[in-house]
Amino acid sequence: MKIKALNGFKDIMPDDVLLWRQVEESARIVLERFHFAEIRVPVLEKTELFSRSIGADTDIVEKEMYTFVDKQITMRPEATASLMRAYIEHNMHGRKPVQRLFTIGPMFRHERPQKGRLRQFHQLDVEVLGSASPRLDAELMSLGDCLFSELGVSTSLEINSLGCPDCRPEYRRVLLAFIEERLDQLCEDCRRRSQRNPLRVLDCKKQGCRIQVQDAPSVIDYLCENCSIHFTEVRRNLDLLEVDYTVNKFMVRGLDYYVRTTFEFVTDQLGAQSAVCAGGRYDGLIEMLGGPKVPGIGFAMGIERLVLLLKRLEDHGDQSAGIDVFIAGLGEEAADYSFKLMHGLRGIGLRVDMDLDTRSLKSQMKQADRSGAGYTVIVGSQELDNQQVVLRNMKTGEQTDVNVDAITDFFNETYGL
C-alpha cells in the first residue's frame, strides 16, 4: 500500500518553493518598510480561544476545526486569535502604544478541498493593535496594495463598513424585514441564512438572489455617526494615498469579531476563490478575550492563492537552485581527491556537488550540465600524476589545466569570495 498525503494536504515541491520564497521575501521586505515585526506563534491552541474569538456558531468553529476533543486543543484555523492571545499574554500593550505584528504559517480547516483551498493552507497574517485611527485602516490597505504590486499581480480592492454594536442591530432589523418580504423569492440556502446571519444573504452568488437583494438597504446608510465618520475618513485617506478601491455594500464577514471597516483584495483569476486577501477591524476582540480595551485591525493573505496568481504570470519552468562548481572524476583514486576538493570549496562558500557513485565521465558531464554549474573541475589519473586538474567553463566549453593548489585561488577570484 502506497502511503499518500492526506486529502487537502499538499507537498510544496522544490520548484514551487522558489515561488513561495519570493512571496515570503517580498512580504518581509514590504512589511519592514511599514515597520512591522514578525512574531511566531504555536499552531496548537486551546479550543476555547477559537470558539470565543471566531464565534461559536460560525462554520469554522462548528465543523471545520481539527480538534483533539479529549484534550480540548485545536490546530489553528486562522492566526488572528493566536496573535491576540500572545499580545495579551505578554502584556504587549504595555510595551508600546501601537504594536504592528505579522506572522506567516500554516492554518488548518477541515473543508472540502478545491482550487485555491486546502485543508492545510498558509497565510500571511498582519495585525495592528492599539490604534483606532481610520488612517491605519487606509495604511493597511495600502500595504496590501504595495505587496501585490511588488509581486506584480493585479487585484482590485473592495471595502465596506459593517458598523459597530451600536448601529448594527438597527440595520439588522431593517435588513431582516426587507428579506422576509421576499423570502419566497430566495433560494433555500438564503432562507436558512436569513435566520442565522441575514448579512450573508447579501453576498449569495445565485443570480435570483442577487436580483432580489439589489435594492436591499445598505449598511452604510445605517451607520451611527462615529462609524460613518470613520468610514468617510478611511475613504479620504485611501484617496490621499491614491489607492484605488470600490465600495461593495454586499461584502460581509464570516467571522464574528469584525466591526466597521472590512476589505478584500479580489481577483477573477482563481475560479471560485476570488479573495486573495481579506481583513477588517475588530475593536472589541482583545477585550472580549480578557485583554485590555485596545482596538485592532488586520488582514490575512492566502499564500497558495497568491502563488497560483504568480504562476499564471509567466512560465516557471525548472529553476531549481543551481550550483557553482561540479567536480567530475575518473575512477576511485580521483574520487578521494574530488571528495576532499568539494569539501574545501564548500568551505570557502561555493555551492559544489559531485557524483559520489563514480559513473562514466559522460554521465557526470551531463549531471554537471543539469546542475547549472558555471565550471566543472575534471580530475583524472593523469591530472593527479601531474598535480593538475582540468577546469572547464561550461558556457564557452573552454578548458584549461590548472595546478591543484591554484584551484581555490581561481574560484576565490572568479566568484569574488
Place this chain on the structure above:
RNA sequence: GUGGGUGUAGCUCAGUAGGUUAGAGCGUCUGGUUGUGGCCCAGAAGGUCGGGGGUUCAAAUCCCCUCACUCACCCCA
C-alpha cells in the same frame, strides 16, 4: 455533507463497432564519442490500464460496486 468530471509508464497524454506481445512525447539509463554536457541518431529499462466483482471464447474498452484525485455548492484566505 451534496453534485459534476477524471483515473493508462516517473511526467503530459493517445488508445470505443471488445480481438495477438497496451502506445507516443518528455524524462531516465546505455551506446554512437578508449576521459567531456547541451544538438543529433540508435537502443533499453519502466505499466496489477486506480481497486474489486460481473458479462464474454476474449475487457483499458461494456455493466455494477468501491477508492482516489479534481472542479463546483456550502463556507472561506
